[in-house]
Amino acid sequence: MDLGTKTIGLAVSDSGQGIATPLKTIQRTKFTRDLETLKTVIDDYEIGGFVLGYPLNMDGSEGPRCEATRHFAQEMQNYPQIVGTDPWIALWDERLSTVSVEDFLVNTVDMSRTKRKQVVDKLAAQHILQGALDFMVRC
Numbered sequence: 001m002d003l004g005t006k007t008i009g010l011a012v013s014d015s016g017q018g019i020a021t022p023l024k025t026i027q028r029t030k031f032t033r034d035l036e037t038l039k040t041v042i043d044d045y046e047i048g049g050f051v052l053g054y055p056l057n058m059d060g061s062e063g064p065r066c067e068a069t070r071h072f073a074q075e076m077q078n079y080p081q082i083v084g085t086d087p088w089i090a091l092w093d094e095r096l097s098t099v100s101v102e103d104f105l106v107n108t109v110d111m112s113r114t115k116r117k118q119v120v121d122k123l124a125a126q127h128i129l130q131g132a133l134d135f136m137v138r139c
Contacts, residue, residue, distance in 0.1 A: 002053045002097065002125040003069055008034065009121030011129045012045050017136065020129035022122035031075060039082045050076070050087060053094030053128040090132060097127045 002009035010023040023045075026037050041047065052073055055065040073089045080087075101123040105111040111119075 001050065002094065002121050002128055003072055004028070004121060007121045008038075009123070009125035010038075010041060011122060011125035012041075012047070013129060013133055017133055020126045020133055022119070022126040025118075025121040031072070032079075035076070035079055035082050042083065048084075048088065050083070050089045051092050051129050051132045052089065053097060053124070054091035056093050056095055058095060092128055092132045094124070094128045097131075098124045101127055 001011075006028055008026050008028060010026065011020045012023050013020050023041065026034065028034055050073075052069055054069055055063070057063050069091060073091065076083050076089060077087060098120060101120055102116065105116045105120065105123070
């Protein structure tokens, strides 16, 4: 997940946990409504764990967005009927994920700003998830 203040970008992996695929972007409302929207994805794709982008500052320090992400992850655990009992949740360093995706869409695909806005969050989620999957393979 790429957690923003207005949207949540979602990506899923294949069953072998090797390839991340962008899924969708949901508009954020209230936490409980966001989780209800996520429940459909969790059920449809049989989600067994979560990787949340952790927006560290460039110097590696944590800022307010890191605190918000940690809080979101902690709150998820209070809803076992949605995310399952004892859900596997990882926070993954997402520095420059959105910048990388934006750069790709502008310089490689030459996508317009309007179209980029529609896909950037789910592509950032894919970038985050793929980084975590690649790391797990190396370990």
